[in-house]
Amino acid sequence: xxxxxxxxxxxxxxxxxxxxxxxxxxxxxxxxxxxxxxxxxxxxxxxxxxxxxxxxxxxxxxxxxxxxxxxxxxxxxxxxxxxxxxxxxxxxxxxxxxxxxxxxxxxxxxx
Amino acid sequence: xxxxxxxxxxxxxxxxxxxxxxxxxxxxxxxxxxxxxxxxxxxxxxxxxxxxxxxxxxxxxxxxxxxxxxxxxxxxxxxxxxxxxxxxxxxxxxxxxxxxxxxxxxxxxxxxxxxx
Numbered sequence: 409x410x411x412x413x414x415x416x417x418x419x420x421x422x423x424x425x426x427x428x429x430x431x432x433x434x435x436x437x438x439x440x441x442x443x444x445x446x447x448x449x450x451x452x453x454x455x456x457x458x459x460x461x462x463x464x465x466x467x468x469x470x471x472x473x474x475x476x477x478x479x480x481x482x483x484x485x486x487x488x489x490x491x492x493x494x495x496x497x498x499x500x501x502x503x504x505x506x507x508x509x510x511x512x513x514x515x516x517x518x519x
Numbered sequence: 520x521x522x523x524x525x526x527x528x529x530x531x532x533x534x535x536x537x538x539x540x541x542x543x544x545x546x547x548x549x550x551x552x553x554x555x556x557x558x559x560x561x562x563x564x565x566x567x568x569x570x571x572x573x574x575x576x577x578x579x580x581x582x583x584x585x586x587x588x589x590x591x592x593x594x595x596x597x598x599x600x601x602x603x604x605x606x607x608x609x610x611x612x613x614x615x616x617x618x619x620x621x622x623x624x625x626x627x628x629x630x631x632x633x634x635x
Contacts, residue, residue, distance in 0.1 A: 509561030
């Protein structure tokens with residue numbers, strides 16, 4: 409069955425440092441989405457990647473989709489305290505938007 | 520624009536009791552999802568509706584969980600009887616129809632269930 413692994417599980421960074429989380433699927437994906445969940449909150453959609461090798465940027469956030477459409481990464485440049493939360497990738501294998509969420513990477517930013 | 524509404528926000532029950540959760544999606548959203556999020560894990564899809572039809576319920580424990588979306592708008596998720604391992608946050612999400620190519624899911628605040 410579908411498996412989605414994320415590394416690292418936890419990351420502590422000093423404010424201003426960069427941060428990257430990686431997502432790996434056991435199967436080829438139709439698309440991949442990224443969500444952010446603040447402590448005590450609910451997941452909030454960040455982006456969707458569809459094409460092989462696709463790269464998208466949102467201000468300090470850069471998202472990549474692997475050439476084989478099995479892995480993805482999220483990179484944050486110069487972290488801020490507002491970036492605190494858990495970042496989940498969510499894999500869509502069939503294109504029907506029935507998502508398998510990854511294990512998540514919990515980011516702590518030390519001021 | 521109003522977000523996804525869920526109630527109750529918190530529920531504490533004893534094992535073997537029954538519980539029901541309610542969700543009202545964003546107006547106009549055809550697709551509705553129920554997720555279970557156990558502490559420290561990512562959300563796990565339980566069931567996906569497109570209007571009032573089930574698209575995917577492969578991970579729904581059907582011996583104790585049931586869900587319906589009779590009029591294609593709001594939805595209820597029921598657990599009967601509850602087990603200790605059902606303690607989790609139950610999240611409802613909605614999205615526009617897949618035919619529009621819009622995949623973004625909007626999540627509600629969730630219902631935190633504690634089974635004692």
